[in-house]
Amino acid sequence: MNVMTRVIKLNKGLDIHLQGTADKSKLPSDACVEAALSPSWFQGVVPKVVVHEGDNVKAGDALFVNKQYPDVRFTSPVSGVVTSIVRGDRRRVLKVTLKADAKTEYADYGVKKVDELTSESMVALLAESGLLGYINQLPYAVSVNTNDLPKSIFVSALRDKPLAADFEYELIGNENDFQTGLTALSKIAKTHLGIGRQQSAECLRSAKDVDITVFDGPCPAGNVGVQVNHIDPVNKGEIVWTVDPTTVIFIGRLLNTGKVDLRRTIAVAGSEVKKPAYMDVVVGQKISEIVKGNLKGEQKERIINGNVLTGSKCSEDDYLDAHASEITVIPEGDNADEMFGWIMPRFREFSVSHSYFSWLNKNKEYTLDARIKGGKRNIIMSGEYDKVLPMDIYAEYLIKAIIVGDIDKMEALGIYEVSPEDFALAEFVDSSKLELQQIVRQGLDMLRRES
Numbered sequence: 001m002n003v004m005t006r007v008i009k010l011n012k013g014l015d016i017h018l019q020g021t022a023d024k025s026k027l028p029s030d031a032c033v034e035a036a037l038s039p040s041w042f043q044g045v046v047p048k049v050v051v052h053e054g055d056n057v058k059a060g061d062a063l064f065v066n067k068q069y070p071d072v073r074f075t076s077p078v079s080g081v082v083t084s085i086v087r088g089d090r091r092r093v094l095k096v097t098l099k100a101d102a103k104t105e106y107a108d109y110g111v112k113k114v115d116e117l118t119s120e121s122m123v124a125l126l127a128e129s130g131l132l133g134y135i136n137q138l139p140y141a142v143s144v145n146t147n148d149l150p151k152s153i154f155v156s157a158l159r160d161k162p163l164a165a166d167f168e169y170e171l172i173g174n175e176n177d178f179q180t181g182l183t184a185l186s187k188i189a190k191t192h193l194g195i196g197r198q199q200s201a202e203c204l205r206s207a208k209d210v211d212i213t214v215f216d217g218p219c220p221a222g223n224v225g226v227q228v229n230h231i232d233p234v235n236k237g238e239i240v241w242t243v244d245p246t247t248v249i250f251i252g253r254l255l256n257t258g259k260v261d262l263r264r265t266i267a268v269a270g271s272e273v274k275k276p277a278y279m280d281v282v283v284g285q286k287i288s289e290i291v292k293g294n295l296k297g298e299q300k301e302r303i304i305n306g307n308v309l310t311g312s313k314c315s316e317d318d319y320l321d322a323h324a325s326e327i328t329v330i331p332e333g334d335n336a337d338e339m340f341g342w343i344m345p346r347f348r349e350f351s352v353s354h355s356y357f358s359w360l361n362k363n364k365e366y367t368l369d370a371r372i373k374g375g376k377r378n379i380i381m382s383g384e385y386d387k388v389l390p391m392d393i394y395a396e397y398l399i400k401a402i403i404v405g406d407i408d409k410m411e412a413l414g415i416y417e418v419s420p421e422d423f424a425l426a427e428f429v430d431s432s433k434l435e436l437q438q439i440v441r442q443g444l445d446m447l448r449r450e451s
Contacts, residue, residue: 005205005212005213005214006211006212006213006214007197007213007214007215007216008213008214008215008216008217008230008231009216009217010215010216010217010218010221010226010230010390011217011390012217012218012386012387012388012389012390013217013218013219013220013221013388013390013425014218014219014352014387014388014425014428014429015160015162015218015219015362016162016219016350016366016368016428017162017362017363017364017365017366018162018163018270018271018308018330018365018366018367018368019271019365019366019367020163020269020270020271020272020273020276020328020329020330020367021163021269021276021365022163022165022166022267022268022269022276022277022278022326023275023276023277023278024166024169024278025277025278026265026277026278026279026280027268027275027277027278027279027294029279029280029281029290030289031100031102032078032100032281032282032285032286032289033099033100033286033289034083034097034098034099034100034285034286034289035076035077035078035080035097035098035100035282035283035284035285035286035319036095036096036097036098036284036286036319037063037064037074037076037077037095037096037283037284037322038094038095038096038284038319038321038322039064039074039093039094039095040094040095041321041322041323042074042133042134042143042322043136043140043141043142043143044140044142044143044448045066045072045074045133045142045143046066046067046068047064047065047066047067047074047093048064048065048066048067048070049063049064049085049093049096050062050063050064050065051063051064051082051085051096052082052085053082053083053084053085054081054082055081055082056079056080056081056082057076057079057080057081057082057098058076058079058105058106058107059075059076059077059078059079059104059105059106059107059259059260059261059262060075060076060106060107060109060129060130060259060260061075061076061107062074062075062076062130063075063076063082063096064093064096066133066143066145068145069145069146069147071124071127071128071146072127072132072133072143072145072146073127073128073129073130073133074130074133075107075129075130075260076098077260077262077282077283077284077285078098078100078101078104078282078284079100079101079104079105079106080098080099080100080101081098081099082096082097082098083097083098083099084096084097085097095319097319106258106259106260106261107259107260108258108259109125109128109129109254109258109259109260110258111255111256111257111258112125112254112255112258114180114183114184114187114255115183117184117187117255118187119149119187119188119189122184122187122188123146123149123188124146125254126251126254127146129254129260130260131247131250131251131254131260132144132145132146134243134244134247134250134322134323135241135242135243135247136241136242136243136419137150137239137240137241137242138225138228138234138239138240138242138416138417138418138419139234139239139415139416139417139444139447140444140445140447140448141225141418141419141420141441141444142444142448144241148239149188149189149239150188150189150239150240150241151189151190151232151238151239151240152189152190152191152192152232152240152241153185153186153188153189153190153191153192153240153241153242153243154191154192154194154224154227154228154231154232154240154241154242154243155182155185155191155192155193155194155210155224155242155243155244155245155248156193156194156222156223156224156227156242156245157171157193157194157195157196157199157204157245158194158195158196158199158215158221158222159222159325160196160218160219160220160221160222161219161220161222161307161308161309161310161424162219162307162308162309163267163269163270163307163308163326163328164222164267164307164325164326165265165266165267165269165278165325165326166267167245167246167325168199168200168201168204169265169278170245170246170249170264170265170278170325171201171203171204171245171249174249174252175201175202175203176252176256177249177252177253177256178203178207178245178248178249178252179203179207179208179252180251180252180255180256181247181248181249181250181251181252181255182207182208182209182210182248182252183208183209184251184252184255185210185241185243185248185251186209186210188241189241190211191209191210191211192210192211192212192213192227192231192232193207193210193211193212193213194212194213194214194215194222194224194227194231195212195213195214195215196214196215196216196221196222197214197215197216213227213230213231215227215230217390219425220388220389220390220421220422220424220425221390223421223422224242225242225391225417225418225419225421225422226390226391226422228240228242228417229391229392229393229417230390233392233417234416234417235416236411236416238416242419244323244325246264246325249264250262262282262283262284263280263281263282264280264281264282264283264325265278265279265280265281266278266279266281266290266320266324266325266326266327267279267325267326267327268290268291268294268326268327268329269326269327269328269329270304270308270328270329270330271329271330271331271367272295272296272298272299272301272329272330272331273291273294273295273296273329274293274294274295274296275294281320282320283320283322284319284320284322285319285320286316286317286318286319286320287303287305287314287315287316287317287318287319287320287327288316288317290320290327291303291316291327291329295329299331299332299335300331300332300334300335301329301330301331301332302329302330302331302332302369302370303315303316303327303328303329304327304328304329304330305318305320305321305324305327306321306323306324306325306326306327306328307324307325307326307328308328308330308368309421309424309425309427309428310420310421310424310437311324311326311328313370330367330368330369330370331367331369331370332369332370333369333370333371334371349366350366350368352387352388352429372433374431374433375433376432376433376434377431377432377433378432379396379399379400379403379432379434380431380432381396382431383396384426384429384430384431385399385423385426385429385430385436387429388425388426388428388429389422389423389425389426391414391417391418391422392414393413393414393417393418394413394414395423395426397409397413398410398413398414398415398418398443399423399434399436399439399440401413401415401443402415402439402440402442402443402446403439405446407446407447407450410443410446410447411447415440415443415444415447418440418444419440419444420436420437420438420440420441420444421437422440423436423437423439423440424436424437
């Protein structure tokens with residue numbers, strides 16, 4: 001480790017050990033047959049579709065643009081034919097679907113020498129190629145644009161949520177592209193790389209052109225928002241960009257090959273998966289192609305597009321979220337029949353309190369289902385959120401301010417620093433059963449409309 005690397009120790013948080021962690025091996029994957037790109041995967045984007053049904057496109061050709069910032073494009077992950085433009089209420093664009101070619105053809109953006117690029121040319125290339133939209137910003141936790149440049153950029157290579165894909169495994173064979181991507185981001189603004197204490201990959205420990213910080217502590221130490229809070233907090237009027245480490249690889253590939261290559265390695269995990277392992281897929285690939293033949297089918301299952309804490313419920317007819325690093329499958333739990341209910345002693349159930357016996361064996365892996373296990377109730381000021389949220393904010397007071405729509409208090413209590421995923425663990429432990437991530441999203445949208 002570089003002797004100048006800073007180590008930040010975090011004590012607050014919670015590690016949840018679930019059954020079905022992906023083995024460090026790869027499942028066979030067939031070529032992508034059907035794919036889609038959905039504007040809903042990119043927060044804050046108002047889409048304007050620039051293709052028609054029946055059009056032939058290459059990987060890297062634009063499917064839609066951000067109507068507010070037309071130079072920010074969102075490009076096809078595959079080459080093929082546009083099969084449909086699916087719209088919902090008020091003709092809102094839900095997704096653009098494609099039938100993929102057997103062999104992918106790529107739009108040519110030209111190989112670039114990263115050392116010769118300026119900040120302006122780098123941002124313009126990312127916007128044109130469709131990769132800028134994969135980057136988010138704080139405040140508001142929305143997709144970035146070309147007008148609001150950041151004071152700093154944050155990349156977290158630590159994924160520590162339950163059943164999360166190990167980025168070090170995804171990084172194998174992509175080390176050069178990852179470093180190129182980091183160097184490219186450093187052209188735009190000072191770039192921080194957050195890694196975990198147990199991560200040993202040389203290209204993480206000795207990454208160039210970035211400031212490296214080691215985070216030592218339980219989940220959510222890997223949350224990029226937590227890392228921003230401890231390194232360079234966001235004040236009113238300031239902007240930072242947050243970049244998923246896979247997106248850094250995409251950026252490096254673009255520069256090194258001239259192609260928008262959105263292939264990635266994800267984890268197919270969870271207690272209801274026959275063989276939890278990794279799979280090479282493409283962004284937007286149909287879920288049925290990913291889980292085909294690998295579900296136990298012993299009980300009703302919930303397929304989650306992403307992580308168990310932050311992902312969204314989906315079906316086999318949906319498509320892989322642009323930001324999802326795993327597909328997770330757990331029991332739905334709606335057919336559970338528990339004799340005497342809560343009054344029985346629990347030996348196989350997980351709890352953050354001493355109500356169950358799980359606290360005696362903190363490393364035991366559990367099978368948890370999707371039930372809420374309790375109805376919604378008035379918010380309880382119990383300090384539960386603060387125990388699992390290692391950020392310098394008053395989380396419970398912030399949630400109350402959002403619920404009542406008090407913008408002044410929301411600003412004073414640190415809403416500029418947070419994103420919905422920062423409240424995922426708080427939502428898990430919440431005795432009030434509130435949908436905290438949705439509440440935070442509503443608060444951020446409210447603040448953005450008023451800005």
